[in-house]
Amino acid sequence: MLLTIKEIEVELYNKFSPFQGEMDDLILRKRDTPVNNLEKLESHLHVKLKGSFLSFIMEYNLDNFSLGNISFGTGGDYLEKLIYLNEGDGFNNWWEGSLRPKSIIVIALSDPYTILLNTVTGMIYAITSEPSVNDDRPVADDFELFIRVVGSLFLKEISAQDAIKFTGATNQDFWNNI
Structure with missing residues (x-):
């Protein structure tokens, strides 16, 4: 059984708050300030955020948050980081060619995956720096499912096979490796 997002929030708090700030990046915190850069991100990247990803960033502060080994924000404004990761300056291009694929953006990083x-x-995808056949195969049908499975893997230690079953992922390598 997968944890809900609320259960993940509570379990992360219970597990990491006793460390008195040493592991705050592993605590999922409710947003206490409005999202300021949403229009800027959508304008710069020519995308429109919607669905469970938009709901999640409106409710939770990802500025300094990692779930297991998947890092969303590492300090600073999360949406500004997304703009930087997706604009491409020749150094940080995660895509091949000169133009970022339309409607696809990086939302998190994990060694060796870019989410x-x-x-x-x-849909959520995971790629590595070595192009493979799995790059075009989703790891989850939507962001909420992705978070719930990653959180359940991290906190309940469900199996990779359970993760694949819950997500219906066709990119099974990702779930077997994280």
């Missing part, structure tokens, strides 16, 4: 969101379909 991508298709802003039209809501």
